[in-house]
Amino acid sequence: MTDDTGDAAGDDPPTSDAAGDDPPSSDAAGDDPSVRDDEATADLSLDRFHEALEAEERPVATASEVARRLGTTQAAARDALATLVDRGDVDRIDVETDPVVFYPSDWGRLATRERIVAFPDRREIVVDRSTQFTRARLSQFAYLVDTTGTEPGTRGYLYRIRQEDVWAAPFEDADALIASLRSVLPRRYEHLEEWIRDQWRRAHRFRLYSHEDGYVVLEAANENLLGNVADQHLDDDHLRAPISETEAWVNESAVAAVKRALYDAGYPVEDDRDLETGDPVDIELTTDLRDYQETWVETFLDRRSGVYVGPPGSGKTVAAIATIAAVGGETLILVPSRELADQWRAELAAHSTIDPADVGVYHGGTKEVRPVTIATYQIAGMDRHRSLFDSRKWGLICFDECHHVTAPVYSRTAELQSKHRLGLSATPVRESGSEEEIYTLIGQPIGADWDALFDAGFVQEPEVEIRYVPWRDELARNEYASADGRERRRLAAENPAKIDEIRSLIATHRDAKALVFVEYLDQGEVIADALDVPFVSGETPHRERRQLFRRFRAGSDAGTDSDDDRVTAGTDRDDDPDAAGTDDGLDALVVSRVGDEGIDLPNAGLAVVASGLGGSRRQGSQRAGRTMRPSGSALVYVLATRGSSEEEFAQRQMRHLARKGVRVRETNVAE
Structure with missing residues (x-):
């Protein structure tokens, strides 16, 4: 073969993956005789070209860029690329602001490959x-x-x-x-691996264990850790006395604080205490678990702590009941509201063999302590009730809607320690970024990828659409323009044009039961009057609220096990005084923040968020989650007044859902 580049490309391309069986002459390699063109050419397969593109982080590359990434000369790379061009694997194009660039010919082949x-x-x-x-x-x-x-x-x-x-x-x-x-990775990254090893060592530097005399000991891997890290980050009242150069006696009431302080310092504590499991509880699960739920439970039992993180409808409550049965010891279930406490009692009856007499509810209206006790965060955190909960040897504490744990009013409940600590949440993110605190006080996340559940068909993926609604009322527009601060936010939320949009959406999806979420009570009343449907808020009496939710369920598939993880079985019991006279169904409800979580509210086929976009990302997930279920349509419409701060708020909330694999689209509503 001569040094003519046309011969190097060849009219009859070689059949091997290399750039050719006959190497081009060394002249093509340039002035560096140490670089042989046949080696450079042989290295430049289509896969190697893809690697060069990845390294450049561009869809195209010049011959010089390919040469730099593959460690060869520009001339050798150019000849090898010419061979790939002739074979049809690569195309080339001349651009005004760059030398000749090359890119894969068959982008379809690239697109179907994992990269x-x-x-x-x-x-x-x-x-x-x-x-x-x-x-x-x-x-x-x-x-x-x-x-x-x-x-x-x-x-x-x-x-x-x-x-x-x-x-x-x-x-x-x-x-x-x-x-x-x-x-998983295409090659080794020594720096990343060394960082991982360092973090792994950090995670095994401190542990808590129970001394044979009954007190708790903090053990460090070496003297320096106890003398420097512990002394620097722990308060004086956290440790009672040193035991040895690597051990210290921990104040029993400060165990949670010790774990939190060392975690913040970058040293998570292994908890190997011999905590009591309490008296045995006679309970067995009666519902079959899905594969991923079984994995959750197995992982939890191995770790003895953790947070089940999954979308509404993924069965976190059922998995939690399976965990209660597997632990088999006395259990305290903490919930944010009285309604949710009553739902848990119904869920336990629906999915397990537990004797109803072994289940107690402890809140403002009822105070029963049983082998399985369901209490509100607020009650459990009060000083006058704490001694009762502290005196019980809980084998498991379950924190439902566990993002509440970091709120000041509820944080004291996290000081309750047990052999097993389980959290449940669709999304434990709080705007303060304190999800790490949740994992410190309860445990690390355990949960399926939302997108994996959508793909597998366990949960119906909601279709989320942000609809930007214009001002149609000139008076309302002018009032908004002259306002500022919080008043502007309220006026944008109460844009009168949203009412017509809600009517239109409900009419378009007339076969779907609809929930309309609002932030402001006055707006809720106005929308409810316009739609001629009830409005449920925190001011609605509990009895009336239960009746309305039951009517909303009437005629829907209320017997499924997907209603925001809380099956409706057991809610229409014969002993329920509200069950009578509620056979007329409701197709729509307007709800305030009371609908975000912790209530026996069935899933709807349609959710319209009319206001409340200044809320948290978690709130956006909760509301979208109201439509998640194993089958049927799942539609969420978020109404934002065009040109107002609601646009940004809506996009922020929905980006959080998009990160979990939920499809989000945007539409401008016509004037």
Whole structure:
């Protein structure tokens, strides 16, 4: 072969994956005789070209960029690219602001392949067209930050490896974790692996254990840790006395505070205390678990603590009941409201063999302490009731809607310690960013990827649409323009044009039961009057509220087990005084924040968020979750006044859902 580049490309392309069987002459390699063109050409397969594009983080690359990424000369890279062009694997184009650039010819082939790009310095991993294997592996040690795309199989995923993810990774040692990481990434990243090993060591530096004389001991891996880290970050009243150079006697009432302080310092504490499980509880699960629920329970039993994180309808409550049965000891269930306490009692009856006499409810109206006790956070956190809960040897404490734990009024309940601590939440995110505190006080997250549940059909993925509503009332528009601050926010939320939009949406989806969410009571009354439907708020008496929810359920598939994790079985009991006279159904309800969580409100086929967009990301998830169920349509419309701060609030809430794989679209409503 001569040094003519046309001969190097050849009219008759070679059949091997290499750029050619006959190497071009060394002249093509430029002035550096140490670089042989046949080696450079052989290295440049289509896959190697893809790697160069990934390294450049661009869809196209010049010959010089390919040469730099593959460690060869520009001339050799150019010749090899010419061969790929002739084979039809790569196309080239001349652009005005750049030299000749090359890109894959068959983008369809590229698009159907899984692509994984690691950014080790940021500890981030981007996966396009991910396989179930890759996502399952990454979920063991990485946090899903964001998703892109709309259809299953086309989404891109952004993962971040945080220190708390390494601390909670379900592996016997750091080598097993690193092996799992290497099975996913295209190559090894020494710096990232060393950081992971360091975090793993941190997670095994301190532990709590029970001394044979009954008190709690904090043990450090070495003298320096106890003398420096512990002394620096723990308060004087946390430790009662030193025992040895690596051990100290812990004040019993300060166990939770010790764990939190050391976690904040970057040293999660292993809790190996021999805590009591209480008297045995006779309970067995009567409902079959899905595979992922079984995994949740198995993982929890291995760790003895954790938070089940999954969308409404994924069966967190049933999984929690299965956990209660597996632990088999006295259980305290903490909930944010009286309504939710009553629902838990019904759920236990519906899904287990527990004797109703063994279930007690402890709140403002009823105070029963039984082997399984359901109490509100507020009551359990009060000083005059704490001694009662402290004196019980709970084998399991279950924190339902556990994002409440970090709120000041409820935080004292987290000081209650038990052998097992379980949290439940659709999304434990709080706007203060205190989800780490939740994991410190209760446990690390355990849960399925929302997107995986959608793809598997366990939960119907909601279709979320933000609809930007214009001002149609000139007086309302002018009033908004002249207002400021909080008043502007309220006026945007109460835009009168939203009423017509709500009517239109309900008419379009006339076969779906509809929930309309509002932030302001006056607006709720106005919308309810316009639609001629009831309005349920915190001011609605409990008896009337239960009646309205029961009427809303009438005629729907209320017997399913998907109603926001809370089955309606048991709510129409013969001994319920509100059950009579409620056979007339309701197709729509207007609800205030009382509908966000903790009530026996069945799922709807249609949810319209008319106001309340200044709320939290968690609130957006809760409201979208009202439409999640195993079958049927799932529609969420978020109404935002065009040109107001509601636009930003709506996009912020919905971005949180998009990160979980929920499709979100935007529409401008006509004037």
